[in-house]
Amino acid sequence: MAIIDLNNVSKSYVSGFLMRKKKAVSNISFKVGNGEILGIIGANGAGKSTIIKMIQGFIRPDKGDILIDNNKPFDPASRIKMGYLPENPYFYTNLTAVELLRFSTSASGMPKQLADKRIKTLLETVDLYPHRKQRLKTYSKGMTQRAGICFALVHDPQVVVLDEPMSGLDPLGRKMVLDLILDLKAQGKTILFCSHILNDVERVCDRVAVMDKGHLRKVFTREDLGNQTMEEVFLHTIEERSEC
Amino acid sequence: MLNKVLSLSILTFLEGVRDRAIFGIGLFALAMMSVTLVVLGFFMRELDKVAVDINLSAISLAGLLVTFFLSINLMAKDIDKRTIYCVMSKPFSRAQYVWGKYIGILFIISTAFAVLTFCSSLTIVIAKMQYTNWFKAFSWIEYFKAVYASFLMFVVLNAFIIFFSSITSSSFLTLLFSICTYIAGQTIEEVVIYLKSANGQEAQLSEFIQKMIDILQYILPNLSVFDLKVQASHAIHLPLDYLLAITGYAAIYSGILMIAASLMFSRRELP
């Protein structure tokens, strides 16, 4: 059964004084099944973030439907079991990590005792436990990114949406996050994430969607790769399209 | 559901209360209050009036600074800087977000008012001990009534900030609109009274402007009704039903604004 279901979704932004329309994505359809990891790859401005923002309900599609576990994204119910990591996690910088995570758990209605336990484990996993009482503004970029991952995962979501989870991380941090994602997969969570670091995508994803200029060019599974690398397939797909 | 709104209010409160600006504003207000003790020496008779004037003005001014520097940051900048994603990725509806922010901001304003009222009362107690003979007319009840009315003004003003934040795309516009609303709201009553007076009749405004003012008078909030400083400074007794009336006015006005803000914000895109 599909947890995330996009059906013929299009979206354009209106910008500037003249209200010019600019197409961001057009006619996107894909499904993410339960327990599956789907990676979306594409160049900057390909429309990856637009898709994720529509799934989160920040923006509405002009055309087409999106269903998250049979709920519309604008319905708060669709986000009860979902965790989200924004591309550049800007948080409320005057809060401490613990306060931020408490907010996440209480907003999702998690019992307090369970919440405290999970906050502790997660912070320990990403190595932020010693810094839990510092304000977020004292955090480095990598620490903020790790705090963001905790924020996305702390309420034990069934679906996790990660927008560039590796950006700003050092190799050690990246391994930490990759391990986390693999761990989530082992727990049977559904994960949608976009990245332009193809290596990472190759290592964890079951399926990969290639986006280019607002269009979904190709979806392939790990088996489809054969003995090609992800990079080769990606470049090949994009070149093929631009020739048409 | 109420729980969720509350957890967002607490988040907003913590974020706002730790802002460095609030310490600056607090220091400024305290400095202004302590100036009372020095300045009083220059006046002849009505020292109680001057002390009340300065202290109530300090509270209002600090409230305005908190509103225009902090409240705007807490919602308009939240949208501007995309920190809102961190809240909206949780199961909040747009209306819950708007109410949560508003209540959080009201927590901050209440805290600021509580602290400032305490400090100003202290100043007045000291001034009263220093110049006992010149504080005969002073009344604590009227003083606190004025503080309460001033608080109601901020309840309305901050509802405006939420409303403007939910319809405009930049925090600067929100700031501009709310300052304009504040100034217009504080002056509209006097403009109308002036135009109705004999002098105003002589001004001979065009019919169009007369109509405009008539319309504006019902759209704009009449913020002067919350200004009881002059009454408090002369210890003029204010009937309780006046306080009830302005409480109702504040509740209705901010209720309308908040519902409108929720509706507008629910339709808004957050790219």
Add this chain to the structure above:
Amino acid sequence: MILKKLIPFFCLGLLIVFCPIYQTGLEEKRMAILKDSGMGYIIPSEFSAPASLEFKGIISDFLYLKMSTYLGGKIIKREMMDMSHADFFYDAADIITTLDPFFWDAYLMSSMVLSWDFQRLDLANKLLKKAMENRTWDYKPPYYLGFNYHYFLKDNANASRYLMEAAERGGGPSFILPLATRLSVYQSQLAPAILLLEEQLKTTRDPFMIKHLHTRLKAIIILDKLEKKVKEYKDRHGSLPEKLSDLKSDQLIEDLPEDPYGGEFYILPNGRVFTTSKLRFFNPDK
């Protein structure tokens, strides 16, 4: 090389020495400008009241302070004030009391200056009537109005009307009611003025103002005493003395008292006594 490094320090030292010298020069220039600007500007209350938003009270305090220090400065320096100053005080007080219509200090100070120093009773009474309309509970505005009508304008009908109003409002000293009913008795006496000034002295705390009122009270007590002696002289001789020194030669007084305002006392043809200083340090009529 070392010399080159020292240049900035040398320049800094030079500037630090030069700065205060320059500043004193600047201050002189500034004072000259301030002197020229006279009493400053007044923004009409139609504009200044709305522009004060919800800070009308504190702004009225500030303007009052400005007005009183300006007046204090003029009086301390014994500077000449001309009639245009009367309009300035009236306008300033009018704005202050539009911002805060209950501000008694402002009404009182300006109406006192306007009546005693400038003899502009029209302006003084206009302010007091505004005070009476706004401070509906207060006996003071009608009391002062009544006094002005009696003492300066010699209009006892109006005076007693206002004094009755003051007595009705209550809270004032007990002599107001008898004063109101027997005003004609005081027609040619300074007693009401003495009562009023004594009352004012009791409720004033500004040391400068106290000194000012004291001087006035002292002068009026002397006038009162001299008038009584003149009357005694008339009773004795059947005619008024030509000069005040006649009182001394008649041993009615020991010494000719000095006018605290620096003027000289003289006898008016109706037997009343007045002084060339007109009870003020400066002469606004000039």
